[in-house]
Amino acid sequence: MTLEKAAAAGATRSRKRRKMQQVTMTEVAVLAGVSPSTVSLFLRKPASVSAAAGQEIARAIDRLGYVPNLVAGGLAAAGSRAVGIVVPSIQNAFFAETVSTIQEQFAEEGLQILLGHSEYSERQEEALVRTALSWAPAAIVLTGLSHSRATRDLLKKSGVPVVEMWELGAAAIDMAVGFSHREAGATALRHLASKGRRRVAFLGARTQEDRRAAARAEGFAAAAQGQATAVVINHPAPASAEAGALLIARALQQVEGLDGIACSNDMVALGVVFECQRRAIAIPDRLAVVGFGDLGFAASCNPPLTTIRPSGDIIGREVARLVLERLRGAARDREKTVDTGHLLVERRSA
């Protein structure tokens, strides 16, 4: 079979396409001297095709520069190889790490990521889920357990596997991977208390929208009962060093004899460290600081930051594993939830 003949086979197709001519599976089949379904089979299960045919097909694919059309495949198979992921913000280092890990795991399995960010808005999340569903995705990954009623309905009705990540506690739609933020907040307080700190504050960024940060604040405050005097101070902007500087200034003013701080995010803690350097407030002697996130700079700042590590990479790996297992046919009720816990990383700031 010649290349020309294969080209001729392709040429019978409509010429009205707006995109440039694309090589189709039929052309590959013609050149390889087999039927299209054999090519299709070869692509999905190479082992089920005779070695001879396989070789011919591989050569044809190569010569023609064939790129499979996953859109057509997805339609025929009633479900695509894409996974929708929606996170509050891609710029947040936590979610960037998780998404990054998921993408790595999926790439090996030929799964594509459809990404969207909701800016902590349930309405935006709903719109993103709707779009994702339009792609007949193999699965959908959401952040957190709070979603609009419509989002839940949409998802349930679709029957698509869904995994909610970065939070545990309330009921999940389907699967969930994460940890309890209340407990993480409590850990921060207990650590501070264990260091003899009795007048403490939780500095939060955007806790109105960020339910998980709010849960950490709650856990912190609840654990303080009988242990310490705790206040929670919030800043409406996203977590940043600047927010941290502002918050610590307010805390110092608001709490007489303040001696311990927990932050909703290491970035905020960094701002606290900066501001304390400026004011010559000794950390941890006068003020103990515990962060959240264990971001890259935590180990090298002055003093090194005691912080809580949520392990965004492990969350990502587990999310990918759950999705992959479900796609490979695991029962819908096989494994629903994995608790990744949290880890107190003790360094010098507390």
Next chain:
Amino acid sequence: MTLEKAAAAGATRSRKRRKMQQVTMTEVAVLAGVSPSTVSLFLRKPASVSAAAGQEIARAIDRLGYVPNLVAGGLAAAGSRAVGIVVPSIQNAFFAETVSTIQEQFAEEGLQILLGHSEYSERQEEALVRTALSWAPAAIVLTGLSHSRATRDLLKKSGVPVVEMWELGAAAIDMAVGFSHREAGATALRHLASKGRRRVAFLGARTQEDRRAAARAEGFAAAAQGQATAVVINHPAPASAEAGALLIARALQQVEGLDGIACSNDMVALGVVFECQRRAIAIPDRLAVVGFGDLGFAASCNPPLTTIRPSGDIIGREVARLVLERLRGAARDREKTVDTGHLLVERRSA
């Protein structure tokens, strides 16, 4: 027309699907008492359908909870509403910002993002481009101008609009948005020189793989001719505060009388600041430091960081604009390149 009838219309479809029953356009059409093509038309150009029909259709969509199947749409239209984006790393704040901005702009136009990260590997990039092309994307966005031969061929052959971002200089495949990293490096040197610094170093992370960081280093070294003694020191790991601390230690040891530093990334500069705090090296008096990126903490660290702002958000906005214009029918040679420049943000560290 009753809901039951519409359901009956749907029920004639094959029951072999693995996914849960999905509402189709035909069902909407039946319920609205029009033909599927009218529904399709209404969805794409509401104005071309009579008000009466439009209203019926809208109601039907609502009652049925219809979610369009973009996979089928993409196949029929020979091109999907998805845009493939590949960046070296999602965890890098620069790219996170750009991707975030692009996603925002696209969401309004109903474009989905297919995201992948290459880890600075051309081979991985090629694989990601291949997968992206399998989705018959509306466009593809790549980072930088260096790609494997196969990647370029694949892209050219596909005829898909391509925009390369975050770099300018060499020839682009199609469109490009970015700036010259050589010039950015030169700016850093000139600023240092203008402050009387004569023995300077460029601290780079991963410049073997990161061609753009390498270009900044080159621009820095080239501009030093006759101005200052410049050395370039590299660390093979990704940019981090830790790398910065390591690099400045080496620089101090290697260059007698070192008085100026430029970093390939603000994160590295942060490490330099930390290490100098530890060693009680006064910034900027003894050592002037200029970073790159203008990341969130740059303004609030001690001292505030003089840095070069690449404006990742503007790059994102311009990328989105170019793609959108092309999709709306702009000629293939309308506008090919936009230079977003760079900005020296002078603060106290230099």
Next chain:
DNA sequence: CTGAAAGCGCTAACAG
């Protein structure tokens, strides 16, 4: 302005 008809490129039974 609306409908009928003809696929888009591929997968998935089912026979052979």
Next chain:
DNA sequence: CTGTTAGCGCTTTCAG
């Protein structure tokens, strides 16, 4: 192991 046969759900001419 391979080919035949039907579509997947939607868009797009092209008539009316």
